[in-house]
Amino acid sequence: MSNQLYFEDVTVGQEIPTLKKSVNTVNITMYLATVWLMDRIHFDYPFATQRRGLPNIVAPGNMAGDYYVQLLSGWAGEKGSLRKMSIQFRNFMVPGDILACGGKVTGKFIQDGKGCVELDLWIKNHNDVTCVPGKGLVELPVRDVSKV
């Protein structure tokens, strides 16, 4: 693919293109059904709000990991790969949220001839609240290892 990103194209401090996701009850239900997750805080509104004191039903935290996988696998392209990510669950993602999943390059280095890029990651909702911050390590192809 001609639009493959290379290690040499990346600068420390740059932000990567944002991925927009919308959280809704249908996607949450699909997720619960397919992985067989029956935790009532994810689908039972009276239970979530009255019994657990949550503002609404909440999306499974794992979905944040999936959004980062989509963000970073897409950014890395066919010849790159997501090697590692760490995420922290700070605030819940709830139905109606429009999420902006983004990242900023914090470092880059060559390891065993491979281009490694470190990123700070965030998922912010439409009220600019960071729900699930994280860090990532992405491997990108290198055009010419002798010159980096």
Add this chain to the structure above:
Amino acid sequence: MASLLEELDWKKYIGQETGSHTGEPVLARDIRRYALAIDDPNPIYFDEYAARTGKYGGLAAPLNYVSWSVGVPGAEKGTRELGEDGLSSFVGVPNIPGVWTLGWVRGGEELEFFKPVYVNDRVTVNGKIVNMTEKDGKSGKLIFVTSEFTYTNQAGELLARHLITMIATPRKEDTE
């Protein structure tokens, strides 16, 4: 200040293995429905041809699916056997004495990916308690328990390494 970890006598469980489970073969349907649920339209998750010519060279699941590929141990129960919260177990909360005297929330996780889960793979997970620490929080003691889960396929290849940190706090009065 008195240590809650010492009081519970949990430090001895650091390093303890928490079990091994092998899942059933992953179906194309599992991969497709998972990609639909997370709203990831990449054709490599839906279309055999796109998958074969794409980055994984075959039909594989979105990377974060790996932790579901074995199934949640003990989750497939009827409603009469599940807890009223719908849960049968809590991944990352070790099955050790005194564990439910505390309330648990998820802190964070770290995932390292080596290979994706391909269609028809049977994935095995092995769990281990790797660390426990204690902090003084605003409303009392906090205990951090980190467990490591490693996922391998039927060929014994390492797919992913997953660290989950759960945070435990003394239970508040039940307000129900």
